Amino acid sequence: MSGPTVGVLALQGDVREHVAALTGAGADARPVRRPEELDAVHGLVIPGGESTTISKLADIFELREPIDKRIAGGMPVYGSCAGMIMLAREVLDGRPDQRGFDGLEMTVRRNAFGRQVDSFEAPVAVDGVEGGPFHAVFIRAPWVERVGDGVEVLGTVTEGPAAGRIVAVRQGNLLATSFHPELTGDLRLHRYFVELVRAAT
Numbered sequence: 001m002s003g004p005t006v007g008v009l010a011l012q013g014d015v016r017e018h019v020a021a022l023t024g025a026g027a028d029a030r031p032v033r034r035p036e037e038l039d040a041v042h043g044l045v046i047p048g049g050e051s052t053t054i055s056k057l058a059d060i061f062e063l064r065e066p067i068d069k070r071i072a073g074g075m076p077v078y079g080s081c082a083g084m085i086m087l088a089r090e091v092l093d094g095r096p097d098q099r100g101f102d103g104l105e106m107t108v109r110r111n112a113f114g115r116q117v118d119s120f121e122a123p124v125a126v127d128g129v130e131g132g133p134f135h136a137v138f139i140r141a142p143w144v145e146r147v148g149d150g151v152e153v154l155g156t157v158t159e160g161p162a163a164g165r166i167v168a169v170r171q172g173n174l175l176a177t178s179f180h181p182e183l184t185g186d187l188r189l190h191r192y193f194v195e196l197v198r199a200a201t
C-alpha cells in the first residue's frame with residue numbers, strides 16, 4: 001500500500017530533512033509552497049527554522065488562510081521547533097508581528113532555554129512512541145509554558161537545568177515537538193505522524 005501524501009511547508013527552514021524523514025517513514029512526501037500544493041496533501045509538517053520568517057512568508061505566499069482552513073477541517077499537522085511555535089495559539093517572547101496558525105491551545109515561549117543551553121541534547125521519552133527515549137536535539141528551541149484543555153503532554157525533559165519542561169504535545173491531529181527528530185535519523189516520530197495522517201485520510 002502506498003503511503004499518504006504529506007507536505008512539508010517549504011517557506012524556510014529544514015525542509016529537505018523532513019522530506020527525507022517522511023519518505024523514510026513511508027509517506028509520499030513533497031514540499032508545499034503554494035495553495036494548490038496544499039490542496040494535494042493529506043497532512044503537513046512545519047519544519048524547524050525561524051518562526052518570524054515563516055510567519056511573514058505564510059502571508060506573502062497566501063498560505064495562512066488555506067492552512068487555517070485545513071487545520072479546522074482536521075488535517076494532521078506536525079510542527080518541530082519553529083513549527084511548534086507556528087502551531088501555538090499564544091507565543092511569549094515572540095516578535096510583535098509574528099502570528100501562528102489556529103493550532104494547539106497552548107502557550108509556548110520562544111528561545112526559552114536561554115543562553116547557557118541555547119543548543120543542547122537530552123533524552124526525551126514520548127508517550128505513544130515505543131523503543132525508548134529520543135535523543136532529542138534542541139536548537140534555540142521553544143518550550144511549552146501552558147497547555148489548555150484537550151492538549152496532551154507527550155514528553156518532558158527529564159534531566160539537566162531544563163528538567164520538567166514540556167517539549168512534546170498533541171491535540172487531536174496536531175502534534176508538536178521542541179526538538180528535531182528529522183536531524184538524528186530516528187524515524188519513529190515521523191512514522192507516528194504518518195500513521196496519524198493515514199488514519200485521518
Ligand SMILES: NC(=O)CC[C@H](N)C(=O)O
Pocket residue numbers: 047048049050051052080081082083085110111139140141142
Ligand atoms: N531550531 C528552530 O527551529 C529555532 C526556532 C527559532 N528560535 C524561532 O523562534 O523560530
